Amino acid sequence: MADNELDDGKRRFLITAGTVAATGAGAVAAAVPFVASMMPSERAKAAGAPVEVDVSNLEPGQRMIVEWRGKPVWIVRRTEEMLKMVKSDDDRVADPASTRSTQPSYAKNEFRSLKPEYLVLVGICTHLGCSPVDRLHAQPEPFAADWHGGFYCPCHGSLFDLAGRVYKNKPAPDNLTVPPYKFVSDTTLLIGEDTKGA
Numbered sequence: 001m002a003d004n005e006l007d008d009g010k011r012r013f014l015i016t017a018g019t020v021a022a023t024g025a026g027a028v029a030a031a032v033p034f035v036a037s038m039m040p041s042e043r044a045k046a047a048g049a050p051v052e053v054d055v056s057n058l059e060p061g062q063r064m065i066v067e068w069r070g071k072p073v074w075i076v077r078r079t080e081e082m083l084k085m086v087k088s089d090d091d092r093v094a095d096p097a098s099t100r101s102t103q104p105s106y107a108k109n110e111f112r113s114l115k116p117e118y119l120v121l122v123g124i125c126t127h128l129g130c131s132p133v134d135r136l137h138a139q140p141e142p143f144a145a146d147w148h149g150g151f152y153c154p155c156h157g158s159l160f161d162l163a164g165r166v167y168k169n170k171p172a173p174d175n176l177t178v179p180p181y182k183f184v185s186d187t188t189l190l191i192g193e194d195t196k197g198a
Contacts, residue, residue, distance in 0.1 A: 103178035
């Protein structure tokens with residue numbers, strides 16, 4: 001009789017311990033995917049990560065496009081002539097000193113760049129988010145007979161000069177956005193990160 005009582009006690013203990021262990025394992029198994037779903041995916045991490053760009057093959061007067069955070073980023077290597085055009089456009093643009101533009105503090109200069117030779121812009125119009133096209137060279141264009149070079153948004157007619165500054169009396173309210181960036185060497189840019197760790 002005493003052995004049966006002892007066996008019943010052991011059996012109850014083992015059943016209770018097994019139930020608690022199974023419940024705990026189930027709770028952990030259910031919690032892991034839930035917690036994992038709250039973490040950014042590798043794809044999401046990669047989409048927000050800085051982008052390293054080699055500009056060694058970018059010739060003066062050319063533009064290249066890279067993607068950062070799902071947005072097109074333009075890198076234009078400006079010639080001396082292009083830089084002269086930027087200076088001559090001050091009276092044509094709405095915000096020549098870029099006081100109301102979205103840009104890092106180190107780009108608040110007449111060329112809106114770390115190095116005058118390289119212009120870095122997010123290629124999205126500040127009006128309705130269209131993507132302007134480049135018309136980099138000074139020549140008569142259907143939208144401006146005395147065009148100095150820059151960018152034209154065919155959707156609504158906004159014009160931007162070779163520093164991404166919007167022309168006066170155009171639909172776009174602000175200059176094109178300068179993203180955070182830095183030079184990691186003379187010919188390598190890091191888009192999405194600057195010296196302040198933006």
